[in-house]
Amino acid sequence: MAKFLFTYRLTPHATTAIAPAEMLMGRRPRSLLDLTYPNINSRVQQKQQRQKQSHDKTAQVRNFNVGDSVYILSHNREAKWITGTLIKRTGLVSFVIELNDGRTVKRHQNQIRHKYDQYSDNKLPDISEIPDIPIPSVSNNPTDVEAVCDSNADSSDTNDNSKSVMKPSVATPRPTRTRKPPNRYGDFVYN
Missing domain, CATH: 2.30.30 (SH3 type barrels.)
Structure with a gap:
């Protein structure tokens, strides 16, 4: 009885032209009759070709030669x-x-x-070919900026190479909160 039901469910239905087992599972289950199909290699080759095409879309070609x-x-x-x-x-x-x-x-x-x-x-590029670019320093203290601007104005009259460099200002420590241990056993009464 099981063999009969299995072959019945693999047979395409006259109305839908799809086997009931294929409609249920979304694929066609294999039977002994499927082993006699001679064209299974072409399906495998088509699947491998699709896999290769999807792989080749993102694959990098790496060709290395001696002396590279x-x-x-x-x-x-x-x-x-x-x-x-x-x-x-x-x-x-x-x-x-x-x-x-x-x-x-x-x-x-x-x-x-x-x-x-x-x-x-x-x-x-050779390191000697890269030009030296001066990197300006930034200060958050307005008095340092004014002092540098005044010194740059004075030094521009005398010599451009003797520009002063701003020293980073020392940040004042942030205020800390007062910490105390939790009052876990404050309500506990000894008898």
């Missing part, structure tokens, strides 16, 4: 990323990198980043 300058993830506390050069490929996704200090380390491609520069020619 890269940043690698450091496992010590000195710096998070260290520069080095790829010297050998040891597998599909693993590399040997020679660091700038002469050490060689092995890293997975997830721990390697290209050493790109956002400016030009894939080179990082």
Whole structure:
């Protein structure tokens, strides 16, 4: 009786053209007859192709070649990323990198980043090329600001290089509240 009901519920209904079990569960349950279907591989390939397309939308292509300058993830506390050069490929996704200090380390491609520069020619800018920009200091005390403005007016007449630098004002401590322990046992009476 159970086999009969199972096959009956798998059979598409004449009115709805959908099997009752499929309407109930939202999928078609497998039977012995499903094992004889020769076209199951094409369905699997279609599903894998859809999965690949959705994966490729967000996947990053990482192509590393021997001799590339890269940043690698450091496992010590000195710096998070260290520069080095790829010297050998040891597998599909693993590399040997020679660091700038002469050490060689092995890293997975997830721990390697290209050493790109956002400016030009894939080179990082030299520190000597970066101009020194004076950073103005800010003070909340109006008397310090007036004193600096007066000193800047006097010094601009004599020499521009001798500008005074404001010293940060010392903040006065905030008032503290008076603290007292809670009166837990104040109402307790000894007999």
